[in-house]
Amino acid sequence: MLRATDRLRAVVDGSIAALPVPAGDSRETERLTTALAAGEPVDDEVALVVATSGSTGVPKGAMHTAATLAASAAATQERLGGPGGWLLALPAHHIAGLQVLLRCLRAGFTPTVIDVGGGFDPAALVAALDRVDGPRRYTSLVPTQLVKVLDDPSAVAALREVDAILVGGAATPAPLQARAVDAGLPIVRTYGMSETGGGCVYDGIPLPGVRIRLDAPVDGVGRVALSGPMVALGYRNRPDHPAFAQPGEFLTDDLGRVDDGVLSIVGRADEAITSGGLTVVPQVVEAAVLADPTVAECAVVGLPDERLGEKVVAVVVAAKGAEVRADSVQSAVRERLDRIAVPREVVVVDALPLRGPGKVDRAALRARFA
Template sequence: MKPLRPLPLPSGPRVLDHLDDLRAILDGSAAFAPIPESDRESRILHDAFGIGTDVADDVSLIVATSGSTGVPKGSQHTPATLAASARATADRLGGEGNWLLALPPHHIAGLQVLLRALAAGHIPAVLDLSEGFDPDALADALDHLDGPRRYTSLVPTQLVKVLDSPRATTALTNLDALLVGGAATPQPLLHKAIDAGIPIVRTYGMSETAGGCVYDGTPLHGMKITLHGSSAEGIGRVELTGEMVAHGYRLLPDHPAFARPGTFRTDDLGRVDDGVLRIIGRADEAISSGGLTILPQVVEAIIIEDPAVAECAVIGLPDERLGEKVVAVVVESESDSVDAQRLRDTVTDRLDRYAAPREVIVVAELPTRGPGKVDRRTLRHRFG
């Protein structure tokens, strides 16, 4: 047994002061729980993870679940799970290389950028996010990123800003791969990035799988996808099995998501078409309206195609007649103004009237949690 120690990681170049601690996570000589510099969130993680108490000898990392809407859970990783993730990632991308960190380092996506670079023998580059994400600063950092192969990882909201900057866009085209995850990448955004020549790779994964474990819909080497309880349409709850799967949750030894060692049952609903995984939505975010079930992500995928919509989140709000009503919260694009009736008509034509938003709310920005994921709970609280 060894004590679990806190690892405060700043979102900026000062994170490089902790390289020895990060190497200790990789070799298993110590156990750390990465935490942000925010006092409030740090206190929550300290209590939830039992920081200061002992962990098993093989555990070297407890990392928070970014998808949690209440008390976060801590995924338990070992040097073996992290090594399996690093190997599989390098194999898929074409070889080991150096990485630029442009994400918060205490979440799994940002943390893995650091760990993969160190595992390959490189010192990662770090973007200063203290004043927010700046595409031109990203271009400067990429100009100075050395390595046999060069990678970085962004969330979709960052990619939107990059594509508005010709210089940043050009800088990304010179990478060997840009990983985009943290939230589903809208198809219009994906096509715009591909047309610009950016070597984009869509990733799917979570802290429970040491980060991305499915790239462009196909699992990395050693990862297996199973759909649990598939419907007649082939939609089921996604289960992931492989060497990079966490050893359960910290202080939650009998959690049903890890009922079988090496397998994690997600809350995501998906379908596999010709070997490619497509995430349809989340079981815990479904909207029940008038006795019918609506998956927000399906409606969002249609609304985001409207040229007036830059970002979109669909939520269910209380309704006396329907139980819940479908509401679209959108950020307008710079090129047009949102036409609520047009959005309703489009969703009605593509899906059905029951899925069309009863209300369309325009906001300046969407609240997020974790690495770029929309915070639906905050939206429901704000507008409910």
């Protein structure tokens, strides 16, 4: 850990250029180092090339400088109320986990780390939080971890005492957010990605220096473009990528709207389902499904259908001690959305497959159930 900390400090001051890879996963390490040309020359400004967790399966490397990383850390610290120590409970090679470490080191504290290589155990948070150094204490979780925390009273009690819990990596469902707030947890919903140095919009409000633009909006909804001092220079060896066509701006694949200065993400442009000639946004359906209290987690995908082209399918994880009924889930959607959005099938699984820091692997679900 000491050697890793020294290298991370070198990333913070820009004296090296690093490509983080997962410890103990030689196959993924080979994939990343090959795709992102590890060992080949890189611009002198670059301090970090961090792999994206995009849905295409082809990794892209967002190139960050010491200045973009410093801007992200400073904006986060300002929004959260001051410097503090951080607890890492995420994989350290993704941007969310990396930023936990980098923010903590920049603030002058040594990070506290939980090993999640074998899975996340919320009970491990209790002892670990006692070791966090600093005048304030912070941690970062993904929604699937928050679900487990809320089922563990000791973890809930410990996390009530921290100053902020950043929750990101994937959208936080409204019922899960309500449960966390009711439990007294100081959660902060974050939105961002590798290309923006991690979360740069907290609870829908951009961090200091961040600007939001909606590209080609229709009825107030458009692709979200983010700009600010923490935006990456671009992608490794892909200088003409259209996502960075505007200098200092990153054009996401997320669809969003801004109401009274608050950003809401309504879905992704590349995940829409075309069913019977009509467009269905999976995330909108998922929000309706999660209104059923028997459902803890949900992913909606489109599967091939001879008549409709694609049919809407809800893949769900049952809430603790509950039994999911397909007709109840379908009723929850029918009450809130157009009939074309009602899932034709409801499939119950023990856990949703994930990619990156807490994002549902929809491609894996489509392959499994097609």
